[in-house]
Amino acid sequence: MGKIFSDMSVSALVAGFVAVLIGFASSVVIVFQAAQSAGADSNVIVSWIMALGLGMGGTCFFLSLWYRAPVITAWSTPGAALLVTSLGSITYAEVIGVFVFAGVLTLLTGLSGLFDKVMRLVPLPIACAMLAGVLFKFGLSIFDSMMSDTFLVGVMLMTYLVSKRFVPRYSVLFVLLAGVSLVLARSEESFLAVIPLTLGHFVWVWPEWNLSALIGVGLPLYIVTMTSQNIPGVAVMRSNGYHTPVSPLISWTGFTSIVLAPLGGFAFNLAAITAAICSGDECHKDPKRRYIAGLSAGVFYVLAGLAGVSVVALFSVFPTTMITALAGIALLGTIGMNLKSAMIDDVNREAALVTFLVTVSGVSFVGIASAFWGILFGVICLLISKIKHK
Known part of the structure; x- marks a missing residue:
């Protein structure tokens, strides 16, 4: 405990809080839609949020503490989007069976060590290019948001530029404070007036098995x-110098998914966007002390899960422009660092550029997202270039 207290810093604690804020506010609506598509009522939806909060909180806290690295987990946002359109007419108990099945596949992938072996074959410039492509749209979102709310986003961006010059470790904190202050100043009613101060409760449903649902929804969810999610998540860790064993992390997310699936914990995985916030220089200049951001995120995730309805209502008060601008500003340094790492090597530059462009394009073949295809195309380009030089 003494070591943890000595390693604490305001910047790392804030990074954990910002990660939770962005993680919840950016995609919680998709989770609501997924739950409604599964036939969940309001009580079951709250159970989903509580299970997801506790699952992410527990894995963030204990994995970060065990490995002394910022291990940030998240719910699967693409997975939730898949559920919105894929569940069809299957029963809610069969939906739970789908969640358990996907969790079992994830656990087996981790225990087999296959994912770790595959990731070791991906050169660092390719991984950095893929990550830069994943994060690129968040950088663009700053200026998209500025078109909608010029004053709010303009003040946040200017706050970042000035604080980055004089107090770089706390720049994201000042941006957050500036955004919240402006939102409060413009609001005509108190936050407490629109936020119910109530706690939710868990709803446990035993899984049932439908083979067509397992293959048609569970396999795509996995x-x-x-x-x-997991490929970009590993890329974040590697690009920031963390070589934490991947297989145990994947195993724990799969195990957590299995345990919490009956409560609505549909899929847990390594985070990418929020992990980048907790792993960069803005979190702390000493990489060995950034694990505090993982502990901080874990605590805030648990609080968010326990608060249930109250926290979701709180996040809904903040305008979308503020959330998207905050995410983009917090990730500017990470985007720049990964672009530099991807393009600095002449031998790998063209392959890295292809990786970046494919990832940014958002192409999706056979339901698999562009992050995977970016790496695949980049590795193919790299292999061809090496043959050409022989």
């Missing part, structure tokens, strides 16, 4: 989570 694939999209591995390719769209």
Whole structure:
């Protein structure tokens, strides 16, 4: 405990909070839609949010503490989007069976060590290019948001530029404070007036098995989570110098998915966007002390899960322009660092550029997201270039 307290810093604690804020606010609506598509009522939806919060909180906290690295987990946003359109007429108990099945596949992938072996074959410039492509749209979102709310986003961006010059470790904190202050100043009613101060409760449903649902929904849920979430998540860790064993992390997310699936924890995975916030220089200049951001995110995720309805209502108060601008500004340094790492090597530059462009394009073949295809195309280009030089 003494070591943890000595390693604490305001910037790392804020990074954890911002990660949770962005993680919840950016995609919680998709989770609501997924739950409604599964036939969930309001009580079951709250159970989903609580299970997801506790699952992410527990894995963030204990994995970060064990490995002394910022291990950030998240729910599968692409997985939730898949559920919105794919569940059809299957019963809610069969939906739970789909969640358990996808979790079992993830656990087996981790225990087999296959995912770790595959990731070791991906050169760092290719991984950095893919990550830059994943994050690129968040950088663009700053200026898209500025078109909708010029004053709010303009003040946040200017706050970042000035604070980055004088107090770089706390720049994201000042941006957050500036955004919240402006939103409060413009609001005509108190936050407490629109936020119910109530706690939700868990709803446990035993899984039932439908073979067509397992193959038609469970298998795609597993694939999209591995390719769209876990691959970028590993790239974040590697690009920031963390060589934490991947297989145990994948195993724990799969195990957590299995345990919490009956409560609505549909899929857990390594985070990419929020992990980048907790792994960069803005979190802390010393990489060995950034694990505090993982502990911080874990605590805030648990609080968000326990608060249930109250926290979701709180996040809904903040305008979308503020959330998207905050995410983009917090990731500017990470985008720049990964672009530099991807393009600095003449030998790998063309392959990295192809990776970046394919990832940014958002192409999707056979339901697999562009992050996977970016890496695949980049590796193929790299192999061809090496043959050409012989």
